[in-house]
Amino acid sequence: SEEYLRIPPWLRVKLPSGRTFNDTASLLADLNLNTVCQNAKCPNTWDxxxxxxxxxxxxxxxxxxxxxxxxxxxxxxxxxxIDEPRRVSEAVSRLKLKYTVITSVTRDDLPDGGAAHYAETITRIRTDHPDCAVEVLIPDFQGNLEALKTVIAAKPNVINHNVETSPDLYSEIRPQADYKQSLELLRRVKDLSGGIPAKSGLMVGLGETDEQVYKVIDDLAEIDCDIVTIGQYMRPSTEHPAVKRYVEPHVFDEYAKYGKSRGIKHMFCAPLVRSSYNAAESFDKL
Ligand code: SF4
Ligand code: SF4
Incomplete structure (x- = not known):
């Protein structure tokens, strides 16, 4: 039988409840919008x-x-x-957002991977809310350069794409993706966007060693990635891979120190950090 690790105290979070929480959840439901917060069971949803x-x-x-x-x-x-960009923009109004993060499922079925839909969503928010910054967390578009250019042309404020884990674990954890292709996407953002910051992130606790974490940080530093997030993997259900280790908070500080020493402008590393967690604050640090 499989051994379970005890969840350490630094990962205990409040359960979703409370008035503002409910208001936000019902506004999103009214507008028939999905969030990665709810669909991915993010531990920070209450926060x-x-x-x-x-x-x-x-x-x-x-x-x-x-x-x-x-x-x-x-x-x-x-x-x-096709009405979704309008409703996202309406949610931006109703939540009075000054910074918004847009992500998506991966749509390998669409010829452009959904790049035009991203561009329309960005443009709609830009038009309706010129003061609201937009960060996009995009899929790899299977390496489709034209798709990436479509997103870049809509001029988001940050382009985020997660490498998620060490390349040594890809076959097990991210089998339909390609580590080199993800790095290449980030490098292209830096080369082609005329200054849009590139952001990436990974999880720890999936079976990687610290050495492998440092190697990923090296790779991201090499392509001049501006913001890197590192957080603890937490198993969404018993159907998902078990947590292999809980990394102590001070080790996250070491990751951050190392990344900064390699020239990454902002390292955001802590157990509950997720790719979109406190994104506005990370952007302000650039
Ligand atoms: Fe949603 Fe990101 Fe916050 Fe998680 S960290 S609840 S995904 S905004
Ligand atoms: Fe799809 Fe993988 Fe992204 Fe989840 S992490 S939304 S399964 S591509």
Whole structure:
């Protein structure tokens, strides 16, 4: 039988409840919008929703891929909802957001991977809310350069793409992805975007060693990635891979120190850090 590690105290979070939390959740439900907060069972949902912060999950809640660590459903895909950019923008008004993070499922079924839908969402928010910064957390578009250029042309404020884990674990954890392709996407953002910051992130506790974590930080420093997030993997359900280790908070500080020494402008590393956690604050640090 499998051995379970005890969840350490630094990962205990409040359960979602409270008035502002409920207001945020019902506003999103009213507008028929998905969030990665809810669909991926993020442990910070109470914290973020209570501050009226959410990360929109566009292009449906069903993914064409099936990464081992991820709680998002995989299977039959819904057609694109062309009214969605308008509703995301309406949520930005109603939540009074000054910074918004947009992510999506991976749509390998679409020729452009959904890049045009991203661009429309960014443009719609830009037009309706010129003061609101937009960060996009995009899929790899299977290496499609034109798709990436479409997103870049819409001029988001930050382009985020997660490498998620060490390349040595890809076959097990992220089998439909390619580490080199993800790094190449980030390098292209730096080369082609004329100064849009590149952001990436990974999880620890999936079976990687610290040495492998430092190697990923080296790779991200090499392509001049501006912001790197590192957080603890937490198993969304017993169907998902077990946590292999709980990394102590002080080790996250070591990751941050190392990344900074390698020239990465902002390292955001702590057990509960997620790719979109306190994104506005990370952006301000650039
Ligand atoms: Fe949502 Fe990101 Fe906050 Fe998690 S950290 S609740 S995904 S905004
Ligand atoms: Fe989850 Fe993204 Fe993997 Fe899809 S591609 S299963 S949304 S991590």
């Amino acid at each position: 973020c929703f209570s501050r009226k912060v959410a990360t929109f999950l566009i292009m449906g809640f069903v993914c064409t891929r099936n990464c081992a660590f991820c709680n998002i459903t995989s299977g039959d895909i819904d057609p694109l909802d």
